[in-house]
Amino acid sequence: MKSKLILLLTAFFLCSAFKADKSVITIFMIGDSTMSNKSLVGGNPERGWGHVLPGFFSEDIRVDNHAMNGRSSKSFIDEGRWDKVLSLIKKGDYVFIQFGHNDEKPKADRHTDPGTTFDANLRKFVNETRAKGGIPVLFNSIVRRNFGTADNKAVAEAILQDDIRKGINPDAKQDASQEKNVVEGDKLIDTHGAYLDSPRNVAKELNVPFIDMNKLTHDLVEGLGPKESKKLFMWVPANTIAAMPKGREDNTHLNIYGARVIAGITVDAIAKEVPELAKYVRHYDFVVAQDGSGDFFTVQEAINAVPDFRKNVRTTILVRKGVYKEKLIVPESKINISLIGQEGAVISYDDYANKQNLFGENKGTSGSSSCYIYAPDFYVENITFENTSGPVGQAVACFVSADRAYFKNCRFLGFQDTLYTYGKGVRQYYEDCYIEGTVDFIFGWSTAVFNRCHIHSKRDGYVTAPSTDEGQKYGYVFYDCKLTADANVKNVYLSRPWRPFAQAVFIHCDLGKHILPVGWHNWNKKDAEKTVFYAEYDSYGPGANPKARAAFSHQLKDTEGYEIESVLAGTDGWNPIANGNALVNIKR
Structure with a gap:
């Protein structure tokens, strides 16, 4: 009888544990520099489209990006990178596969041929993913911004200059005079050739979802034209960014804006070709993230970017996980904002009433707040507002002077005077929120x-x-x-x-x-x-x-x-x- 009871209790606790665990699907990404995560050192604005992809999915999806600069399908396998990914895949996970840029290169450690070795590597990724219970998705390469004449020399030159920029061929020299003399046309010239067909052909052969990223990006870039399309790529003037003091003219790699735009159109194509993922897709006007996966690193930057008095439409801002130590101000002109936090998104500061400002004056209760909200129709969800100064007297976590302010599933953490409902004659609604403090910790007009x-x-x-x-x-x-x-x-x-x-x-x-x-x-x-x-x-x-x-x-x-x-x-x-x-x- 005792053993049966133990078995029943064990089963109960196991069931409880499984119910408590939130099922998370992982998307593994393998590919080259156009997909990879980038260094943030020196304010580097380069991003792979996979770097920013997490901001387009709900928290039910985890993106694990293993794409790496300069890798082809061959070198990714030879360096053991694929084996590492393969060891992590569990049933129901996805593997997004995008190679081609570096498979084209003549270097022996990278080169593959479309129709033979390139296709064989793609089949390997697909078959081994399926053997682990994973779901493979094939992508072809994004377009190079190559407006010019349709001849082999133009194609070769585009690839060569790409190599030089990435340091793959350091012995070659960029022909500045040629760059200056090139007259760009209105049509994009393909530089990938048959390497675009291999993912499509293998996808059809093995019944794998296929995303034609080349067409998506070709239509986008060509539609923007030679001038406007530069806004997507790493065209950086000299002496503007510490990471690249000499500047850069790069028609292959994306900047933050370009990566976000391309990830946005790609995720919609993914939702169409892989309908099981459609319910997890999210589109926000701006994303804030400390790991570089968003448009901005701080919440204040995102608020500042919202057009003043943008009427009849909401501006949506996602705040990814992290503690954002900043004194946030949402001015009255930034109307109709929806601020959505992922789990673990915290806006934090440590001012308090008796703390002195730069003039040596006490900040006072109103001046102590970590966040100020003045704009009407401000909606906030899943954000923690905290004042970390401790039990030192008045120290406000959130100061709300906005009318029709709506807080859902938010947390307000502090001691004395945590939540200041400041605005006279305004209305505020708090739903499923947590508010803590000591004295008068909900106060105001x-x-x-x-x-x-x-x-x-x-x-x-x-x-x-x-x-x-x-x-x-x-x-x-x-x-x-x-x-x-x-x-x-x-x-x-x-x-x-x-x-x-x-x-x-x-x-x-x-x-x-x-x-x-x-x-x-x-x-x-x-x-x-x-x-x-x-x-x-x-x-x-x-x-x-x-x-x-x-x-x-x-x-x-x-x-x-x-x-x-x-x-x-x-x-x-x-x-x-x-x-x-x-x-x-x-x-x-």
Whole structure:
């Protein structure tokens, strides 16, 4: 009997573990420099399209890029790089295969022939991927930006100059005079020849998805023309970037913008040819990433890039995993932004009220914030806002002065004065958020709804300190929230009035034992008891004690008038519950 019980418990824990683990599909990438990750040293702006690909998939997909500069299908195998990838593939993973640029080169350690050795290597990748339960996808090479005459000399010259730029043929010299005398035409000239056909032919032969990247990029580059197409490639003026002080004129390799554009059109082709991946594809206007896989390295750079007063459309920004130590400001002109974080995306700073600014003055409470949001219709999801200065007095994590601000699944971390709902007459909505602090850690003038939020006290103190203006219909409304505390915390009030007309209402909230029986504090302002509106409806948990509550507080008989859509409606009918982060339909 005992052994059966142990077996049952073991099975239970195993099942629980499997349920807890989030299934992640890995896309392995093998190829050359046009696909590979790049060094970021010296502000290097070069990117392979595979470097930026992670920003086009949800977190259910992990991109593991093994592409390497200068490699052909032959050298990738000979150097043991393929064996390494093969050892990592598990059932259901994908392998994206793109070679050709370096297979064309005459060097013995790289060269293969289309129709024979090149095709044989592609078959090897495909068959061995399938043997491991993986799913191969074949790509042909991206186009070189080669506008010129359709003769063999032009093709050979394009390849030679590509070699020189990559240092593969250091003995050759770039013919500057020839470069200057070349008159570019309107048509792109192919430099890959039959190397473009091998991936297509092997894909057809072995029934493998095939992405014609050459056609995708050919149409893109030729459509832009000789001048505009330079914006995609590594055309860098001298003395502008530390990584390449002499500048660069490179028609093969992509810059950040080019890699993002090409990855974007490629991922749509992938979704079409490999429909199983379509549901994971994401398109954002900008991506922020510390590993160089985005448009920018900081969130502030992305915010600054948003056009001022961009109306009737949202600008979407993905923030990839990382701690971004920056004092973020979203000005009023940057309207209609959606800021989406991957798991582990944190905006962090360490200012506090008594910290001095450059003039030797105290920064003050407002000046201490890690983030300032002024722009209306700002939507935020999966971002952590933190102030890491510790228990040093007022130290704001997020200062929100925006109307129709919507925070979903966000975290606000700090001690005193964590979340400052600053804006007068504005509305804010917090859904499934986590907010922690010590004293008055949710405070300010705004009308704010907290729906299904987790409110955590780190020390004895006060959860809220509203400063609701006289005549304002609503202050703070907490719906279905859970209030918890650190183990040693025993004396916490739901609220105290920063201003005399403070309002806070808790509706069907789970109150931990750290909430004092009296519930509410008058902040030693006896007159405020006559003007504040502090109320509860259907509180439960060990901290719920309606009979012992402060005499100036209320126990609501129903929630009429406190529906979320009523609290936030204002004059324009804003309803984030019904409409999500859609643009508000402003009545004029």
